[in-house]
Amino acid sequence: MWRGTRSDVIMATGRQNVRFSATCGMVSMGLIVAILVHAEYPTWRVMTPFAAWMVLTVAQLAVLRWIERDRSRMDLAVYFMHGLAQVYLVTTVAATGGLRSPMLPALGTASVVPVIFFGAQAATRWLTASLIVLFTLVALMPTSWLGPVLPHDHYVAAAIVSFGWTIAIITNFVSRVLAATHAATCAVDVLNEERVAAAAEHAGRLQAVGAKVAHELKNPLASIKGLAQLVSRSPDAPRTKERLDVMQAEVARMEAILSEYLSFSRPLEDLRPQSVDVAEVTSSALAAVAGRVESGRITVHADTRVTTIEADPRRLQEALLNVLSNAVEATPTGGTIRVSVRSGSPGTTGASGDGGAVVEIQDSGRGIKPEDLSRLGTSYFTTRDGGTGLGVVLAQTVVAQHGGTLHYVSELGRGTTVTIWIPVRPAPAAHDVLTTSSSAIEPAA
Helix, strand or coil: CHHHHHHHHHHHCHHHHHHHHHHHHHHHHHHHHHHHHHCCCCHHHHHHHHHHHHHHHHHHHHHHHHHHHCHHHHHHHHHHHHHHHHHHHHHHHHHCCHHHCCCHHHHHHHHHHHHHHHCCCHHHHHHHHHHHHHHHHHHHCCHHHCCCCCCHHHHHHHHHHHHHHHHHHHHHHHHHHHHHHHHHHHHHHHHHHHHHHHHHHHHHHHHHHHHHHHHHHHHHHHHHHHHHHHHHHCCCCCCHHHHHHHHHHHHHHHHHHHHHHHHHHCCCCCCCCEEEEHHHHHHHHHHHCHHHHHHCCCEEEEEECCCEEEECHHHHHHHHHHHHHHHHHHCCCCCEEEEEEEECCCCCCCCCCCCCEEEEEEECCCCCCHHHHCCCCCCCCCCCCCCCCHHHHHHHHHHHHCCCEEEEEEECCCEEEEEEEECCCCCCCCCCHHHHHHHHEEEEC
């Protein structure tokens, strides 16, 4: 992430840098050519550095356009340009006197820039080694291959221009890299702060959930305690059965609260995927809510086809159970719930080969307001009295861990349809499920 941000910032000033290099090079090269001409240097040796500089400038423009189209090639482009710059500098030095060339200081650019950009990496070592090899070849060239020695005054003038050019290029490059590094560091700091804030927010949520659970358990515990005392005092009283029924209901409510809390407090538990039939897992979840369905006189229509995927059966059943429980709670007496399981991909309406498993749960309940759809999956948000909203959080977290999606469609007075898609096999890694899950749930009006 740091290198990517740094590269983006460098790219943002890429054209400005090319303009600076071209302007600085044109002025410097013009002065050097003038000095060489005034010293009556051989014409071809005067034109060789100028021609090489033109080739280097054109190559800079071409490489800039290349990496603007594909920024992932930034390091390769810089590597290529450094290598080309080395060839240019060594060629220029060889054409203007070799080790006695006034252009010798310019080799400092080729040696310093890779270290600044790449740091202690293999690219730096390779570029440094190639520069040493090229310099050694120039040093070993016969004197007759190299240009004549410039008169002292001309040599000093050309060396000053070459040195100034080198300092300008290095200073410009260092300032760009430092600015890009600062921007990248700030971006990383912001990201770290966001993650710390998210972690603190999640910890706060857990604390709030704990307080909520303690508060919600306090009342049924008090009720159970009082009823138990009444039953123990008069076990044969006419209202004993009624009191025991209330106690049983209160215990069931406590179990539901604790189940939701425990499920929420360990959403990042590692998956244990294995080959499972989603139809079978769905049937087990339906069996778990059968008692509530029967007591509510709700009709369930199930159309489950054998659909085999790799998933964690326990976590998957836990998610389906929460979605089904919400459907049962939302469906009035005499209502209908339709459950289907099929092979398919996200957004498909029928079987579509090996795209994964699609579970659709449709109820004829009260529906959800459009403004509330976007808040689904937020802890503590619920449209049900006495609810915690953790069931949806758990379901979307489990689906996100598997690499799947949740899709909600609802209409007031006509019910809600929940479509769950699970891929054939879980994603390679669930890096940050709290972040991933926020994109796994897709409300729709």
